[in-house]
Amino acid sequence: MEKTRYISNRGVRHELSDQLLGRIRETNSNAAEHIITAIKDDSNCMDFRFNRHTSSTNNIFDYFNGGKLHMPADICPQKFNEELEFWGLPETALEMCCFTKYVSYFDNLNILKVLEEGECKRNFMFEKVATMARGHGWMSIQARMWSVMEYPTSSMLAKVKLLSKISVEVIFIITYI
Incomplete structure (x- = not known):
């Protein structure tokens, strides 16, 4: 029997397939550590809850599922940087359309x-x-x-x-x- 795993973030549930779990584990990030410690091998159902920025988490799960990584419009690039660090993703994973906005924010911050x-x-x-x-x-x-x-x-x-x-x-x- 295959285990059903879910990650809930502020009420939004994401199904966690074995393939997706493997990709998250590969990052060796804080998120991977939290998720791995929450998984119980004796349980058929695992529901892991955490409190992160919702649209960022949605975009990051899209990326882990084989999509492209975009920065949501409703988040500050500095906060999105914290999300990238939490999930163990490099800045270079961002698509070019969002990467230029992301980098220009930090360039402007340094200029200021x-x-x-x-x-x-x-x-x-x-x-x-x-x-x-x-x-x-x-x-x-x-x-x-x-x-x-x-x-x-x-x-x-x-x-x-x-x-x-x-x-x-x-x-x-x-x-x-």
Whole structure:
């Protein structure tokens, strides 16, 4: 008598054939470990329940059944990455249509981190210059000049400098056209 096995995820049942179970076991993933420990050899029916993202699980089971792996539209790529890790699937298993969206998300995340680091460094330098400008002597004058040249919104003099720079550039453009 063949055993009937089911995996239930938030009310959605997936029948677990021996072939599908074999594919899941091959991943050596957390999911495989959880499922294998839940299987009882003496039982004719096994119903394993877990709580994962529903549409991701559906797409992953489609992939295990010989289909193609797509990332659902209703999930954040970072969350889908966690699902891929749980099921032991590489990112490269994603179809190209979803892979580009998936990779571009992480590329954008890295770009944002770099921009935030640059902004933090810039703010730190601005605060350092502002502190130096409040002092006395040559360092104060140097810091004020640096502030005017580097940060066009730091003071009225800096705004005037910016405006005069734009005016001179417009005059050069008009003159040489």
